Each structure stands twice: as structure tokens, then as C-alpha cells.
Amino acid sequence: MDRVIGVPSAMNQLSGALENSLKPDGSIETTYTVIMDAISNLGIMPSAWKLIRKGDVYASDLLPESVFGQIGGEEAADHPTEIQRGAVGAAGAFQKRFSEEELEVAFTIICGDNYFAEHTEEVLEEVRQFLEKEKPDLLIAGPAFNAGRYGMACGNMLKLAQQHLGIPAVSAMYEENPGMEMFRLYGYIFPSGPNARDMRKTMKKIGDFVEKLVKGCEIGSPKEEGYFPRGIRKMVWKEKSGAVRAVDMMLKKVRKEPFETELPMPKFDRIVPSPAIWNLSKARIAVMTSGGIVPKGNPDHMEALACTKYRAYTLEEYGDAGTLPADVAHGGFDPSFAMENGNRVLPVDVLEDFAKDGTIGELYPYFYVTVGNSMPVDRAAMFGQEIAKEIKGKVDGVILTST
Numbered sequence: 001m002d003r004v005i006g007v008p009s010a011m012n013q014l015s016g017a018l019e020n021s022l023k024p025d026g027s028i029e030t031t032y033t034v035i036m037d038a039i040s041n042l043g044i045m046p047s048a049w050k051l052i053r054k055g056d057v058y059a060s061d062l063l064p065e066s067v068f069g070q071i072g073g074e075e076a077a078d079h080p081t082e083i084q085r086g087a088v089g090a091a092g093a094f095q096k097r098f099s100e101e102e103l104e105v106a107f108t109i110i111c112g113d114n115y116f117a118e119h120t121e122e123v124l125e126e127v128r129q130f131l132e133k134e135k136p137d138l139l140i141a142g143p144a145f146n147a148g149r150y151g152m153a154c155g156n157m158l159k160l161a162q163q164h165l166g167i168p169a170v171s172a173m174y175e176e177n178p179g180m181e182m183f184r185l186y187g188y189i190f191p192s193g194p195n196a197r198d199m200r201k202t203m204k205k206i207g208d209f210v211e212k213l214v215k216g217c218e219i220g221s222p223k224e225e226g227y228f229p230r231g232i233r234k235m236v237w238k239e240k241s242g243a244v245r246a247v248d249m250m251l252k253k254v255r256k257e258p259f260e261t262e263l264p265m266p267k268f269d270r271i272v273p274s275p276a277i278w279n280l281s282k283a284r285i286a287v288m289t290s291g292g293i294v295p296k297g298n299p300d301h302m303e304a305l306a307c308t309k310y311r312a313y314t315l316e317e318y319g320d321a322g323t324l325p326a327d328v329a330h331g332g333f334d335p336s337f338a339m340e341n342g343n344r345v346l347p348v349d350v351l352e353d354f355a356k357d358g359t360i361g362e363l364y365p366y367f368y369v370t371v372g373n374s375m376p377v378d379r380a381a382m383f384g385q386e387i388a389k390e391i392k393g394k395v396d397g398v399i400l401t402s403t
Contacts, residue, residue: 077114077149077334081123083130084108097207102214107134113149116156124156128164136167138213141187143172143202144179146194146374147332151179158187170209172202176377180228188219188227194306194374229264283396285354286364288387290372290380291345291403292330293338304331307371310383312390314365321348332373333403345401364395372402 021029088108097103109127116123131139139161141154154171161169169187173180174194183189188209192202205226212219222229238245245262252259277283294302295317302309307329319325326342328335343349346367354360368387372380391398 077112078118079110079112080115080119081126082110084110097211103210111153113147113153116153117149120156124160127157128160131160131165136161136165138167138210139165139169139187140206140210141169141171143190143192143199143206144174144177145172145192145196145198145202146174146177148178151177152182153179155179155183155186158183158189162186168213170206170213172206175228184228185231188225188230190227194376277397280360280397281358282361284362284364284394285351285360286366286368286391286395286398287346287348287351287401288368288398289346289401290330290370290375291333291338291401292328292371292373293324293326293342293346293369294329296325296327298327298329302329302369302371304329304371305373305375307373307375308379310368310370310387312366312368314367315348318342318348321352324348330371330373330403345403347399347401351399361396364391366391 023029085107088110109130111123139157141157142150144151144154151173154173158169158171161167163186170190171179171187172190172192174192176194180189190202190205190209192198192205209225209227219225221234240248249259249261292302292304292307294300294311295313296319299317300309300311302311315321321343323340324342324346326339326346328338328345338345346369348363348367351360351363355363370383
């Protein structure tokens with residue numbers, strides 16, 4: 001290994017908390033899950049597609065590629081919008097399913113997901129102008145799996161396609177991806193696994209559905225086609241009236257027989273807001289992060305994604321509050337800046353200054369840390385409940401930081 005680009009000490013965390021993962025010859029020992037998660041960041045899968053009708057012929061264009069259209073990993077997350085002609089990434093494999101008379105991959109729009117998040121309106125306007133010029137008939141965004149920033153970017157593309165172009169849009173996301181819940185009304189979003197291990201199966205779902213769109217087939221209900229419900233109700237003919245069907249369901253419920261409601265009710269988390277802190281200058285404040293800022297060496301082997309643990313660390317375990325020497329266990333963002341100064345994610349230095357100048361009463365001595373990357377919502381809720389029990393009555397307020 002003649003040259004190293006990046007921070008070699010970060011490899012233990014990026015490899016899934018494996019010690020000595022970077023070998024002398026430059027190879028890396030890691031887990032299968034980390035490899036598959038990294039594939040999605042390298043732009044192997046498409047982020048969006050477009051179909052253009054040429055007479056009776058459909059031509060397909062690949063739109064914003066996975067967050068990084070084969071231009072790098074997290075270090076390329078700030079890559080600005082770029083348009084390439086032809087297929088990039090998984091678009092080539094998708095193209096093989098159709099003849100060029102049916103569907104042609106014509107171009108790819110690439111954009112880093114950090115750049116999209118920080119320049120959303122600018123990117124959407126640029127893409128809107130481009131698509132209005134190309135006049136597409138269909139757009140496919142994703143699959144985004146459980147990548148939150150990527151899901152938001154894909155969701156915005158679905159919304160753009162429907163509201164400004166009036167065309168159908170298709171994507172695939174994990175059910176806990178925030179982009180699914182926020183944007184499912186604007187397009188057909190199919191369920192996927194949490195990471196790229198589900199790539200083949202997910203792409204088949206998208207391909208099967210696109211084939212129906214290409215052939216002009218009638219699109220069925222979410223239950224029939226497999227996409228997430230969009231909140232759209234259609235009139236359909238039934239042999240029995242609504243009154244009879246309602247009584248049938250009630251009788252099945254009384255008999256404890258299985259039945260399926262025709263109108264599922266949404267489920268809401270009912271959270272009672274905490275009372276305001278009336279005197280911050282006398283309050284004890286705790287700080288927590290899902291950014292994976294752990295003491296050097298990652299002593300508790302916190303996983304880079306789908307983390308199974310949280311830990312409470314003290315300043316003594318990190319060292320100097322001025323730079324907060326730390327490793328980054330999180331595998332979902334570029335760790336270089338946080339490794340230079342852990343305060344960029346876990347702001348201990350600022351909070352200590354606030355305690356000294358009287359802005360807050362004092363800083364709670366334990367800092368709670370976990371990795372939010374692809375963490376299941378149920379597990380995150382469990383962690384939150386456990387931490388709340390530990391600190392109840394000991395602090396007056398909590399600051400939560402992410403990445």
C-alpha cells in the first residue's frame with residue numbers, strides 16, 4: 001500500500017467496529033452488511049428513471065442516481081448536480097429487461113445527497129427545467145432503502161414529477177425511511193429491505209411495475225400491486241352493500257375470526273410535550289447524540305449501522321473538551337471532520353462554556369451515544385425509554401444531536 005487517502009484510523013469504525021480491519025497490504029476485513037451498505041453509496045443502483053415516448057416507442061432515462069453516481073462514497077456527498085448521457089449504475093441491468101424499442105436508458109442525473117439536502121430548492125429547479133425540456137412520461141427514483149437523506153431526495157423527485165410534470169413516479173424504500181411517509185402520496189413507493197442486500201428483489205419489483213406502465217396495463221390497488229398505500233380512494237363495485245359488509249366484519253370480530261377492515265385507521269404516537277424550562281440559568285442539561293461519537297478505539301465496539309447498543313460516556317473517557325478527541329462509529333456520513341473535533345457532533349465545548357457563563361446551570365456529566373444509521377424505529381424508541389428512566393429526576397432538559 002503506497003498511498004492512503006483519508007483517515008486510516010477510521011477504518012475500524014467504517015468496517016463495522018472490527019479491530020485491526022485495515023491490513024498492511026491495503027485490504028480491509030469487514031462484514032457483509034457493511035459491504036452491501038457501501039454498494040448503495042457507490043452508486044451501483046439508480047435513483048430515478050424517466051420514460052420518454054417517441055411515437056410508439058418508450059425511451060428510458062435514469063435520473064438522480066443513488067446519492068453518488070459512481071463518483072465515490074460519503075466523501076462525494078456534497079457533489080453538485082451533474083447530468084450524464086446514457087445509463088449509469090444499475091440502469092444497465094434494468095435496460096437488459098427491455099428491448100430498445102420498448103425502453104432506452106438515455107441519461108442520468110447525479111447529485112450528492114448532502115448537496116441535495118443543503119440546496120434542495122436549487123436542485124429541484126434545475127431538474128425541473130431539465131425535465132420540462134425532455135418531456136418525460138415516467139420517473140423512477142431509488143431504491144433508497146433505509147437511507148434517510150437519499151429517501152428525502154427521492155421523495156422530492158416524486159413530488160416534482162407529479163406536481164410540475166403531471167407524470168407517474170416510482171420508487172422503493174424501507175418502511176421506516178422518512179421519505180416514504182412524507183412522499184408516498186406523490187408516487188408509487190414499493191417496500192424494500194433496509195439496505196442493498198435486497199437490491200435484486202427490489203429492482204424486480206420496480207421492473208415488473210414499470211413493464212405494466214410501459215404496456216399501458218391498468219394499475220391495481222396497493223394490495224394487488226404491492227406498493228405502499230397512497231391515501232387515494234376509488235369507487236369500486238361490490239356484490240354486497242357496505243352495510244352488509246360491515247355486519248359481516250362485526251360478526252367475524254365477535255367470533256374472533258380473521259377479517260380485514262376496508263378502511264385502516266392511521267396510527268399516531270401521542271407524545272405529551274414536556275413543560276418549558278423557565279429558568280435555564282439554573283437547569284442541568286444533558287447532551288445525547290445518534291452520531292456515533294465514541295472515545296478513541298471505540299471501546300464498546302459500537303456498530304456502524306443497525307446499532308444494538310447505546311453507552312453513557314464521561315469527559316474523562318474522551319479527554320480534552322476543547323477538541324473532544326473521538327472516533328466515529330457511524331457509517332453513514334463522512335467522519336473526517338468529526339474525528340478532527342468531536343464537538344462538531346457532540347457539542348461539549350459549547351455547553352461547558354454555557355455552564356461557565358451562566359447560560360445554563362450545569363452540564364450533566366454523562367453523554368449518551370449511539371449510532372442512528374439504519375436503526376429500527378422500535379429499537380430507537382426502546383433506547384429512548386431506557387435512557388429516560390436513567391436520567392429522570394437528574395436533569396431538567398436534554399439536547400439531542402444527529403449528523
